[in-house]
Structure formats: C-alpha cells, structure tokens
C-alpha cells in the first residue's frame with residue numbers, strides 16, 4: 001500500500017460538544033475540515049452512547065455537521081505525536097498516515113480524577129464517570145448495591161444512570177461541606193437549566209462532608225468504609241464508583257508545546273493557544289460543562305476560519321457560563337482529607353505496581369518515573385500522573401512521541417487508508 005499524507009485547512013481533535021460545535025461553526029467558511037476522535041463513536045463523554053443507549057436527540061442534531069461536504073470524520077483514530085509544527089502522525093487499527101494542517105483546534109475534553117485510597121484497585125471499584133461510560137457500553141448492574149463517592153455534579157448524574165439500570169444506590173458521598181453546597185445551590189438561579197437538572201437528580205442517598213476511607217474485600221469489593229463528618233461507617237456493597245472531579249485533558253497540548261496553567265490549555269479571547277496555529281476549546285481549557293464547551297467550540301471554529309465577528313458575538317454568552325464554571329471549581333474544591341487517603345502500601349501506579357510510599361518523597365514526576373517506573377505502564381500515566389499532580393504538585397514533563405502505544409509500522413509511516421485521498 002502506498003504511503004499517503006492528508007492535507008486539511010482545519011483539523012479538530014475530539015468530537016464531543018466542543019469539537020462538533022467547532023466543526024459546525026467553521027463549516028460556514030473553511031474549505032476542508034477533518035474531525036478526529038480516538039473513540040469509535042462520536043459524541044465525547046456527555047453524549048457517549050452504546051449498546052442499549054442510542055444517541056440522544058441533542059447528539060443527533062450536533063452530528064448533522066458530519067454530512068457537510070467540507071467535513072470529514074475519522075473515528076477510532078489515535079494521534080501518535082507531532083512531526084512538525086503543522087503535521088501530526090496518526091494511526092487507526094489498520095493504517096498510519098501523516099496529517100498536514102493550517103489550523104488545529106484541540107477539543108480533547110477532560111479526564112476523571114482518580115485519587116488512590118486503600119482498596120481502590122479491587123475489582124468492582126471504578127470511577128464515577130467511568131461507571132457512566134461502562135453503563136452506556138452495556139455493563140449490567142441490575143439488583144447490585146452501589147456506593148458512589150468523590151466530588152462534583154457527575155456523582156448525581158452517575159447515580160441516576162445506575163438507578164435507571166436497576167442498581168440500588170445506597171449512598172452518594174460528596175466530600176464538599178454543606179456550607180459549600182448551599183453556597184453553590186443558592187446561585188444556581190442564574191443558570192435555570194442547571195437548577196432544574198440538580199432538582200431532577202437530587203436523591204435522599206446524598207450526603208455531604210462525606211468520603212470514602214477504604215474499599216474492603218478479598219477478590220472483589222464487598223464493603224466500603226466511609227467517613228461522614230466525624231462518624232465512620234462500614235457499608236456492604238457490590239460496587240463502588242469513586243471520582244474526585246474532572247481535570248483537563250491537556251496531554252496532546254503539552255506535547256505540542258502549548259502553554260498550560262493548572263493543567264489547562266491557556267487560551268485568549270478567540271480560544272487561540274500560545275501557539276498561533278493551535279486553538280483549544282471545551283474542557284481541555286478548564287472544566288465547565290457541556291454548555292461552556294459548546295460555546296467555546298463555536299468561538300474557536302469561527303475564529304480559526306476567519307469569522308471573527310461571529311466569534312466575538314459569543315463572548316458575553318461565554319462569560320455567563322464561565323461564571324458557572326468558576327463557582328463549580330470554588331464550591332467543589334477538594335478538602336485536605338481526601339488528599340490523604342493513601343497509605344504507604346496503597347498503589348499509586350496500578351499498571352506498574354508502584355506504591356504511594358515508594359514515590360512520595362521523589363523530587364518530581366520525572367524522578368518518580370525513572371526511579372520507580374511510575375506512569376510507565378500500559379496507560380502511560382493517564383491515571384497516576386493526574387493523581388500525582390494533585391497529591392504532590394508535580395507538573396508532568398511534555399510527553400514524547402508516541403503518545404499512545406503504537407505499531408512499529410505506524411512509526412515508520414507504513415500504509416495509508418485507501419479512502420482518504422484528499
């Protein structure tokens with residue numbers, strides 16, 4: 001098969017709300033747009049669908065942009081790294097190819113923050129957003145008892161999905177104190193849809209100022225020890241879903257050399273990053289929810305395709321939703337107690353079996369990697385690098401090519417998809 005390279009005016013990475021909105025906005029003016037996602041299906045996290053979970057009406061509407069003649073979509077496609085300032089190396093399950101672009105919009109979304117606690121690697125323990133994703137992919141939980149813990153609105157969304165799938169949700173444990181939650185709830189009138197959503201998801205199983213201490217069990221989680229206020233309690237359960245909020249997915253941006261702050265891609269009013277040819281939108285620029293992601297995506301799409309007036313018309317709307325994002329950050333800030341759950345023998349890096357105690361005194365992330373292999377396993381630090389950043393303040397060094405495990409043939413640029421001549 002001959003080697004081929006692709007050339008597009010605009011490349012968008014991520015087909016969640018931000019990426020689809022960026023493509024729609026840019027399609028009014030851009031000559032050629034390529035949308036890439038490493039997932040097999042478009043929609044990102046909030047619009048994830050799968051067996052038994054058909055696409056929502058909102059997703060179906062957002063997907064209409066894929067029918068536009070200037071837009072092409074590649075699913076299940078991984079970015080291995082940059083070959084130059086305007087060239088990426090990609091692969092899918094069969095092919096690899098070079099991709100040249102004039103402008104790039106990163107809409108890489110967020111990752112769930114998983115913090116280590118004793119027992120967190122037992123089968124039956126997942127993230128809260130992770131449980132959502134598993135349910136949408138067909139995980140059966142009917143009749144199972146479940147505890148959900150951690151922080152943020154995703155806990156309630158996850159609980160609602162699990163209940164709908166037939167699970168018995170015993171508790172939803174939010175680490176933030178009551179005063180913070182009341183402060184948050186008291187301001188929700190400014191975002192009426194969010195208020196309505198919160199009321200719809202509310203459950204009597206919800207407890208604030210409460211967090212997990214330990215997952216207990218031999219082969220599988222059998223119970224969870226929790227703290228609520230000053231009280232400690234043991235709750236028998238079949239499943240535990242625990243996530244401590246979301247963190248921006250800025251790995252690709254870090255690799256490309258974009259400036260980051262607190263793990264998020266720094267952007268200007270037009271969503272342009274510190275690199276002139278790279279824009280960013282959605283939760284990779286900061287956690288803010290679907291609405292903010294969509295508005296930022298539109299601004300980035302308009303700006304990257306030269307429609308600056310249309311971009312600036314959305315700035316007020318973005319400010320409104322940035323206000324919601326700021327309150328989310330403030331009121332669900334992690335308490336010191338949940339940053340101290342790991343014991344010395346608790347695994348931090350579950351791929352390479354590296355215990356918390358083995359790296360706690362390391363000077364930085366690079367030392368932890370080189371001396372203990374922390375973050376050097378199959379997931380390449382996707383889980384433990386975020387945890388280490390939160391626990392120790394370590395900034396990860398820019399990752400190098402290949403960003404994900406890749407075929408040797410791909411690294412040699414062997415082959416190209418037969419239908420991608422451009």
Ligand SMILES: Cc1cc2nc3c(=O)[nH]c(=O)nc-3n(C[C@H](O)[C@H](O)[C@H](O)COP(=O)(O)OP(=O)(O)OC[C@H]3O[C@@H](n4cnc5c(N)ncnc54)[C@H](O)[C@@H]3O)c2cc1C
Nearest residue numbers: 014016017018037038044045046108109129282283289290
């Ligand atoms: C696990 C999880 C579950 C969530 N569930 C909900 C929920 O149920 N309800 C809710 O309101 N919010 C949920 N959220 C929050 C949700 O992420 C946002 O509100 C919203 O989806 C953000 O949109 P986005 O476009 O910024 O990112 P996303 O929707 O996350 O989309 C980003 C897309 O980019 C792709 N991507 C990332 N990096 C690359 C790469 N290098 N190469 C190719 N593709 C890439 C990802 O696979 C993903 O499809 C969840 C978040 C997470 C992390």
